Amino acid sequence: MFGAKTLNRHAALVNRMAQVLGVDLTEAMSRGKLSGEDWREAVVRCTGCTAPEACTVWLSERPAPEDAEGGAAAAAPHYCNNRLMLARLRDALGDGDGAVAAE
Numbered sequence: 001m002f003g004a005k006t007l008n009r010h011a012a013l014v015n016r017m018a019q020v021l022g023v024d025l026t027e028a029m030s031r032g033k034l035s036g037e038d039w040r041e042a043v044v045r046c047t048g049c050t051a052p053e054a055c056t057v058w059l060s061e062r063p064a065p066e067d068a069e070g071g072a073a074a075a076a077p078h079y080c081n082n083r084l085m086l087a088r089l090r091d092a093l094g095d096g097d098g099a100v101a102a103e
Contacts, residue, residue: 002047010046013055014039014082022065022072023090033092038085045081055080 018025028034049055058077065072072090076083 002044006047007043010049010052011043013049013052013059014042014046016059017055017076017080017082018086018089019064020059020062020073021076021086021090023086023093028089028093031093033089042082042085045085049079049081051077051079 015025025034025039029036029039046052055077062073076086080086
């Protein structure tokens, strides 16, 4: 299994990726679009990433949407293991209809 340091690092990456994409994970949970188990699975998927250093750089180059002139990033990088889940979640929160399935 993973150590606390690894899990904490990847939890921070998942949270920051969601923030850059304009996905409010707290809102998603409160609206029933994301369960605690879904979030845990996203963190575990992130630990399998082949490019966490590239992800860290990509995230550092992007401000949070509220600080960005152009708003949220259009999509997570192609190598993000949570790219599809975050896109579905953003869509579900945007229109208020869809449920989000874990990948």
